[in-house]
Amino acid sequence: MNNINKIYRTDLVETHALSEFNLNVKEGEFVSVTGPSGSGKTTFLNLAGLLEPTSTGTYELDGINVVGLNDRQLSKIRNEKIGFIFQGFNLIPDLNLFENVDVPLRYRGFNSKERKERIENALEQVGLAARMKHLPSQLSGGQQQRVAIARALAGTPRFLLADEPTGNLDSLMARQVMELLENINKSGTTIVMVTHDPELARRAERNIQIVDGQVCDFTLYQNNKVEAKQAVSA
């Protein structure tokens, strides 16, 4: 992301949610994003996930300049390259686990055999293959988040965006989910995770902090030890 600005306008107010925002995430990285409430973390996540357009600036995702693409192209990129994990899980309550994981695969256009294989593998990966006919309401919070992770993984995305993935979970569940994310990252998937929890943020390879819509500094971690801290001028 280079010189990204995001401005929300109403009749009376103009809010600069992100200003001259610059960030480069390498393939295979695990980046945590922290910052106080209202700093622009969610806006960053929405822009990174192509859920809303930037006001100005350039954004290149996996070699594609995504600024100015139409809805169909953006949706295709979201579907094929990005996986989402939300704080509130965002499973569709009327669909069972199998059908929930099936959602992105339907839009991908896979045939039923391939979809079935991918769904079973993804649910297997998060340890819920035996409960695929259950509804989300029949699962615990941690299990629901694992289903959401399975849904994000089923399409084998290059890039995983996680918005407070452990925010609604107790510490045990949170640890399990975090371990799952770390394993996914080890298999080569790039992860950007927004979190309030400094402990979790430290488990990432790199932490960036957003304040007032700008990246104010970042920290590199290796084996949970601080190796470098560098101020970044926004």
Added chain:
Amino acid sequence: MFFYYLKLAKKSLLKTPITTALMVLAIALGIGVSMNALTLNHVRSVNPMPEKGKQLFALQLQTMNKIGTRHTYDDMPMQVTYQDAINIQRMTPSIRQISSVKTGFAIQTQDPDFAPILQSARATQSDFFEMFNIEFLYGGSWGKEIDHSPDNQVVIAEELNERLFGGGDNLGKNIYLNQNSYRIVGISKSWNPKPKFYDLNNGQFQRSEQVYIPFSLLPVHEYPSWGNNNGWGPEKIDTYQDKLNSEIMWIQYWVELENNDKKSDFLNFLAGYVEQQKKLGRFERDDARGTLRNVEEWLEYNEVVGNDSNILVGISFMFLAVCLINTVGLLLAKFLKRAPEIGVRRALGANQAQVFLQHLVEVGVLGFLGGVLGLVIANIGLFILRNQYDGFDVLATMDMSMFIAAPLIAISATVLSGLYPAWRVCTTLPSIHLKTQ
């Protein structure tokens, strides 16, 4: 994806059964009422003889003097006199044409236990059946010679054959019409053109007659007309023969002409006939003339589809619109309530068109259900009409095209009304939907 959307629609509709039931009921009421009006209008406006509609012509003659008036827009009588019917037929023997009039009898069989039944009948000529494409189960029409040499022969329709004999081939058997014995020469298949174009007097949608006798028998047995007898001036009529010689107009007259040249020739002949009759002291008006109207023109001339019928259709469709506006409100509320799910779907890769289609399919399913229930409501309405009012038994009946049209109208109208809610949902940014979590 269509079947996936259908599956999602089923889940969504079952999730909110009361809202779904309200929407289906609103659509069904609108469709039921409009289909009722449309059916009545459709039956009125359909051409009952599409295959020969442009070859069959109702004949009209302006035979009245300056005092006489009729209620048609051009003041032309809709029937002809007996003498004109006989004259024209004699003068143009090579042209297929028929005179006919409605009459009626008390009918008995040779079975002494059979109670007599009163039945309307049609006195006509042998070509009537072929002109109007009436098919036969057994036998056929009486021979052409009977049109000139009267004989007690009769054609009965299959419904009456069923009633009199329990069906089957009963050619050669005798029945009694007003105690005169008639030999059955033909049993025709059921024939009920809607409207009853060949005789629009006394009920444009009444059932066709079940008994046909030779027109040539009228002067023999002096059968009365059960239809209209339109006179226009004082005449002394003491006997049946007086009526035959009078200016009373009571005969329906149809001519079959294959092409425009023949029609033109026949109109020329009519002009000559009018001039001839003027010389004989009849046809006093300056605008005395003969006209020919094909089936469609004849129905329009007789205002079979009146303005009131069209207005009724308009009002019923406005009612449908009101029902659909209510449905739009409910749909909008339902769809917007589902915003978080839409946000998730959009985030996971659904594009606007896919979300739009998903919702339109759901709306289409609603429309289909509303259409089916609307058909039931419409048929209940038509059933009540048929049982409450005379002459509605043919008119208030849905044909196949209406059965197909009802769900199609319901689906199209509902999909149309669902366009805005679906558009609202699909054009909102996914991040906005996700914020509503």
